[in-house]
Amino acid sequence: MASLSDQLSRLVYSTEQGRMCPDCGQPQNQCRCEENRREHALSQAQGPVRLSLETKGRKGKGVTVVSGLVMPQEQLKALVKELKNACGAGGTLKEGTLEIQGDHRAVVQARLEHNGLTVKRVGRP
Secondary structure, three states: OOHHHHHHOOOEEEEEEEEEEEOOOOOOHHHHHHHHHHHHHHHHOOOOOOEEEEEEOOOOOOOEEEEEOOOOOOHHHHHHHHHHHOOOEEEEEOOOOOEEOOOOHHHEEEEEHOOOOEEOOOOOO
């Protein structure tokens, strides 16, 4: 928390820049405070990501399934593309869950943890 003297001396308007953000002191059109708040709220809402291997209904073929992701659709699409490239396998995004063809749990877990997500393996080892 800023001290009282810092709060009182904060610039709110500049003739060159226009209105200033009261939180970060940047011009209003360059302020990223709201975007940072949304990202922080999403990261707080994100619980552990569930990672499992499913074979049921797939004629015995294994599929690595990642569920429990809370992020915008564009980020999910980018993530599934990254995971497919890392595993060298096909995959898809279905109803908020990522599916990668084959048993790639170790690679997917390493990538997700590298991206700052908490991963919980579900099902058989």
